[in-house]
Amino acid sequence: QVHLVESGGGVVQPGRSLRLSCTASGFLFNTYNMHWVRQPPGKGLEGVATILYDGSMQGYADSVKGRFTISRDNSKSTLYLQMDGLRAEDTALYYCAQDNKQGSIDHWGQGTPVTVSS
Amino acid sequence: DVVLTQSPLSLPVTLGQPASISCRSSQSLVHSDGRTYLSWFQQRPGQSPRRLIYEASNRESGVPDRFSGSASGTDFTLKISRVEAEDVTVYFCLQGKYWPYTFGQGTKLEIK
Numbered sequence: 075q076v077h078l079v080e081s082g083g084g085v086v087q088p089g090r091s092l093r094l095s096c097t098a099s100g101f102l103f104n105t106y107n108m109h110w111v112r113q114p115p116g117k118g119l120e121g122v123a124t125i126l127y128d129g130s131m132q133g134y135a136d137s138v139k140g141r142f143t144i145s146r147d148n149s150k151s152t153l154y155l156q157m158d159g160l161r162a163e164d165t166a167l168y169y170c171a172q173d174n175k176q177g178s179i180d181h182w183g184q185g186t187p188v189t190v191s192s
Numbered sequence: 193d194v195v196l197t198q199s200p201l202s203l204p205v206t207l208g209q210p211a212s213i214s215c216r217s218s219q220s221l222v223h224s225d226g227r228t229y230l231s232w233f234q235q236r237p238g239q240s241p242r243r244l245i246y247e248a249s250n251r252e253s254g255v256p257d258r259f260s261g262s263a264s265g266t267d268f269t270l271k272i273s274r275v276e277a278e279d280v281t282v283y284f285c286l287q288g289k290y291w292p293y294t295f296g297q298g299t300k301l302e303i304k
Contacts, residue, residue, distance in 0.1 A: 109293060119241070119284055121292040133291030136193065169240060176247070177221075177229025177288030182240035 076100040076181040078170045083186030086160055094186060096153040096170030104128070104148035107173035110155045112166035113185070122168070123155060138164075160190045194219050194287050198296030204304040205275045213299045215285035217266040221248075222289075229289040232261055232270045235298075236281045244283075245270065275301070 082094040094110070110122040123144035124133045132144050143156040153170055167185040174180040195218040205211045221230045228248040233241040243252050245261035248268055258273040272279055280303055285296040 111293075111295075118298040119286075119295040121294055124291050124293065135292050173288075174246070176225075176227060177223060178231040178243065178246050178286065179241075179288070179293070180243070184240060 076172060078172065078181060078183035080168065080170045080183045080186035083168060083188045085189045085191060087192050088161060088190055090160055091156070091158045092160060092188060094155040094157065094168055094170075094188075096155075096183060098151045098153065098170075098172070101172070103146075103151040106175065108144075108146060108153045109171040109173060109179060110142075110144060110153075111169045111171050111179075111182075112164075112188075113169070114163075114166045120166075124173075125153070157188070160188075162190050164188060165190050193292065194221075194290045194294050196285050196287055196294055196296040198285060198299050201297060201299060203299055203301050205280065205301050206304050207277060208274050211272045211275050211279075211301060213270045213283055213285075215268040215270070215296045217268070217287055219290070220266060221287050228263055229287060230261075230263065230268050231286050231288065232259075232268075233284045233286060234279075234281060235284065241284065 077099045080096045086092050109124045112122050113119050125144045129146050141159045145154045167187050169185045170183040171179045172181040197216045199214045230248045232245040235241045244255050248263040249261045260271050262269045280301045283299050
């Protein structure tokens, strides 16, 4: 059974940094592309970043390019999102999600909340 | 980035009656493997999204057959043949052909 558990969220001041983690279990982590998706309170979903199964390629939404970095440690079955230069508009619930290898998302974590406020 | 435009954003529905949601893509979502990388998700309050439809028209295992998906070029439709009370929530489309994956704005079903 696939299990994705996010951690690292919290309240942070504008301009500061935060690092999110997602611990995966129940599947061969090193064979799946992974995503971070966020959802601001009461709003829709936004794909934030994607990383190839072996970590060799990453993709970012324009809204976070140059500020966020996605990475993974396949030896620990863990996905990361380093968020620098945080802004109020980055306030959201951040989901870790498993790709299904055919252009969709199979499984989602429960999300970790990030609030950027002074 | 590929833009998915959902409509309507709010849909008044009558229980037992059909409902239809549209999702239009700014680019073709047909992959080189011949599959169409558009899926539909349902999200209930306080829950993570749940996939209903993948590759435009394939129903996920366990999803009631009142849900169906169709495609015509870059226009996609999610249909509910007879809306039940448990269906009154939010629906999103997702494209997975291009990185980063992008979502439609979401459609909220409401009781008329």
